[in-house]
Amino acid sequence: MSAESTGTFGITVDGAAAPLAVSTATNPVTEAGRAAPTEYDAILLASFGGPEGQDDVIPFLRNVTRGRGIPDERLEEVSHHYRAFGGISPINAQNRELKAALEAELAAQGIDVPVYWGNRNWDPYIPQTLQEIYDAGHRKVLMLTTSVYSCYSSCRQYREDIGVALTETGLAGRLRVDKIRQYFDHPGFVAPFVEGTAAGLKQVREALDAADGSRDGEIRVLFSTHSIPTRDAEAAGRSEGEPRTFEGGSAYVAQHLANARAIMAAVGAPEVKWDLVYQSRSGAPHIPWLEPDINDHITAIAPGQDGAAALKGIVIVPLGFVSDHMEVAWDLDTEALETCSELGIEAVRVPTPGVHRDFVAGLVELLRERMAQGTVADRPHVSDLGPWYDVCRPGCCANFRADKPVISEEGVELGTAHDPRPESAALQPDGGES
Ligand SMILES: CC1=C(CCC(=O)O)c2cc3nc(cc4[nH]c(cc5[nH]c(cc1n2)c(C)c5CCC(=O)O)c(CCC(=O)O)c4C)C(CCC(=O)O)=C3C
Numbered sequence: 001m002s003a004e005s006t007g008t009f010g011i012t013v014d015g016a017a018a019p020l021a022v023s024t025a026t027n028p029v030t031e032a033g034r035a036a037p038t039e040y041d042a043i044l045l046a047s048f049g050g051p052e053g054q055d056d057v058i059p060f061l062r063n064v065t066r067g068r069g070i071p072d073e074r075l076e077e078v079s080h081h082y083r084a085f086g087g088i089s090p091i092n093a094q095n096r097e098l099k100a101a102l103e104a105e106l107a108a109q110g111i112d113v114p115v116y117w118g119n120r121n122w123d124p125y126i127p128q129t130l131q132e133i134y135d136a137g138h139r140k141v142l143m144l145t146t147s148v149y150s151c152y153s154s155c156r157q158y159r160e161d162i163g164v165a166l167t168e169t170g171l172a173g174r175l176r177v178d179k180i181r182q183y184f185d186h187p188g189f190v191a192p193f194v195e196g197t198a199a200g201l202k203q204v205r206e207a208l209d210a211a212d213g214s215r216d217g218e219i220r221v222l223f224s225t226h227s228i229p230t231r232d233a234e235a236a237g238r239s240e241g242e243p244r245t246f247e248g249g250s251a252y253v254a255q256h257l258a259n260a261r262a263i264m265a266a267v268g269a270p271e272v273k274w275d276l277v278y279q280s281r282s283g284a285p286h287i288p289w290l291e292p293d294i295n296d297h298i299t300a301i302a303p304g305q306d307g308a309a310a311l312k313g314i315v316i317v318p319l320g321f322v323s324d325h326m327e328v329a330w331d332l333d334t335e336a337l338e339t340c341s342e343l344g345i346e347a348v349r350v351p352t353p354g355v356h357r358d359f360v361a362g363l364v365e366l367l368r369e370r371m372a373q374g375t376v377a378d379r380p381h382v383s384d385l386g387p388w389y390d391v392c393r394p395g396c397c398a399n400f401r402a403d404k405p406v407i408s409e410e411g412v413e414l415g416t417a418h419d420p421r422p423e424s425a426a427l428q429p430d431g432g433e434s
């Protein structure tokens, strides 16, 4: 459908050596999951949610860990970062800002579709937002999430939460909810990181009195993302009969590596080495998660360690995240920057996309790819992994069992929430036909 082209799509990246290489070439593998344009009448901004005061912290953590029987005393132990911030996560304020920015951009482009906001783990909760959307008379909802890569937490868990919410509210079959593609490689998400990395590098060079780049061999860029269990990583973006193998062993890792490479190519500092590192690990120690941890890695490459005697500067790029929420504010700005300072390394943390103009415009472009009103044909992407599937393939991102109702998946009828549990048939009064 879309003409093959490359370009920059009006994105000019401040401080970068080269434009971000953007392609609209069709990907024959993901093309199978392409959805037809639809007349949507509401947009759902779906996010994680966070506490807004000390009294919210434990109830919020109970929501996040629901069904796993974790005692409150243990939850109190993992609450220290929220406690230190007065019990307030920055994430809700950031989503309110993003919603306002999306509304302004949609209006500027003449698209008259309301934006609603719902969270997985805190008020406003997804089920109540779906009910509100339905009560306002809307029937076709296009969802975008604040989670851009492929894995259970960022893709399937959202699709399941919508499936469960539609079932619990009785809206299954009456309200259709679809989701835009995972947009890790959309230029609107990547361009702010190019700008931030170029600016961060400039800042570190100046701190080392080497604005001309003469000490680039002493500077490292660390692209940081959320660690996940390796089993989740292996299931990321895959379905039964998955035709592809991925660099680094998983789509989750491959997607980050592709972005890191695209950013470094645009920044244009060939002497600066970079690594992909992980943060915010939780869970039992005997379960393997993606490594290395950012703090362990900083310690390992610090001056005096093997082969790294000259390391003097670090640019931390929070590549896994859309806004400066708690994982960024605590794990990077508090812990990782502290690790650097203890080791005498000049370090800066690059901003997340937040409400950057390119990011907001990119989100509206992603919505328009799917909307019959104001459809855009091009599906820009900066990696050759994408553009990712509009409709996920069966079992995509299922980390252990695909046993919950789910949306936006092949084989799941639009507007329904397919419930694959065999026992669910028995729950239906008519004996469970279809
Ligand atoms: C991949 C990924 C993202 C990035 C994609 C995305 O952005 O969605 C992300 C984001 C976030 N994770 C967040 C918070 C938490 N994540 C937890 C736990 C977990 N995350 C996981 C994965 C991810 N998480 C996993 C595999 C677990 C363990 C299993 C489980 O519990 O499901 C826990 C439980 C306590 C603990 O174990 O530490 C909390 C409180 C917040 C809110 C921050 C704020 O409040 O500002 C945000 C944006």
Ligand SMILES: [Fe+2]
Residues within 6 Å of the ligand: 226
């Ligand atoms: Fe998390």
